Amino acid sequence: MLLINYIFSISATFAFTDYFANVTELYKNLKDPKEVSEVSNSTGAKQIFNSDGVQVVSLAVHGNKIEPQTEEFSKMLYERVIGTRGKSALYSFLSNIDSTESMKYNNDRCTPTHCCEEIKPKDPKKKNMSNKSNFDEKNCQKYGLKTIKVCNYEKVCYKNAAHVTSENFNTTKINELIDCRYPVSFHGYQDRKYKNGALTSHIVLGGLSNQKYKLAETFHKMSGGAFKVAVCKTAGNCRVYDENNEFDKRTKIDGSGLTGTSKDNFVNKGKGGCGLQIELATTFRNLKGEDRKHWNSLVESIFCTLPNNESEICDPERPIGNTQEDAEEDESEI
Secondary structure (H helix, E strand, O other): OOOOOEEEEOOOOEEEEOOOOOHHHHHHHOOOHHHEEEEEEOOOOOOOOHHHOOOEEEEEEEEEOOOOOHHHHHHHHHHHHOOOOOOOEEEEEEEOOOOHHHOOOOOOOOOOOOEEEEEEOOOOOOOOEEOHHHHOHHHHHHOOOOEEEEEEHHHOOOOOOOOOOOOOOOOHHHHHHHOOOEEEEEEEEOOOEOOOOOEOOOEEEEOOEOHHHHHHHHHHHHOOOOOOEEEEEEOOEEEEOOOOOOHHHOOEEOOOOOOOOOOOOHHHOOHHHOOEEEEEEHHHHOOOHHHHHHHHHHHHHHHHOOOOOHHHOEOOOOOOOOOHHHHHHOOOOO
16 A cells, blocks of 8 residues: 655645555455446547547546545536537546545545554644544454554545545546547645635646636636635746736745646646646535535636637646656645
8 A cells, every 4th residue: 555645735734645556556455446436428529630629628536525526517517618619528536435525534445554543633732532443453453554552643544545646547538538638627625724714715726728827817707806716837836816916926825736737647648738727625615505606607717718729728938847846746736
């Protein structure tokens, strides 16, 4: 079992890990492989010609309980584009396994990374949490592990077994769909806040696509400026859209793990080598009732700003490929 990616969220309060290096390893190790599934739809012909223009593949590789609601957004976008871009496609990887967002310890679906009788919380003022039912000596012996009396909170086995980071996510189906299409990938992240409790962002736009700049502007207008939308030019340069300031003068935020600027990220392996990654905060994904109209506004904003030809896809302000910042980002990207 590999501990390969630490994912920092809620202002880096909690650390999470991917258990599996790739999807193949995930299937081999889950006790019930049926708890994860691939869902795809491609009504157009497999072969796409230059005359077809830019066809879209709308993706949610961390769907259902991994990063909840992301599969809904990918479906909404697919349904919006298929009428005018008839060879577009939909892909979702869904899991019934509780995600990191549950903030729960204990996991009986994957080999525990550590066997702990108690879990020591980050806050020293809080009491240790009992975890005997899942990591007691009997269960540990099944995996050839010895019980540890007390584990630090970041050492235990969280319920995110089905999360495989985007740089390592690779299946036959997703490769077929991404080839010759423009990828738009939806992800979720836990709310990140300033010390005063205010959110740093509701949406983080990344990937190597040039669309992210126009998308931020368009959604800002459609939503009446109700949400903070950050755009990441590089892994270390994410700024909240502000119509009154140029990019470099806007508020900078911590976009670690959210930028999608690595060339190894599947989103940047489609048409033109540049895709759009859309990270949605928990608060935005949990909008209810009348506020759900903003979901539609986001999808419509994406649709309205899609590139019409290949020359419009990539960001002209930076080279395609990893900068030093983006190479470092590979270690923490979701």
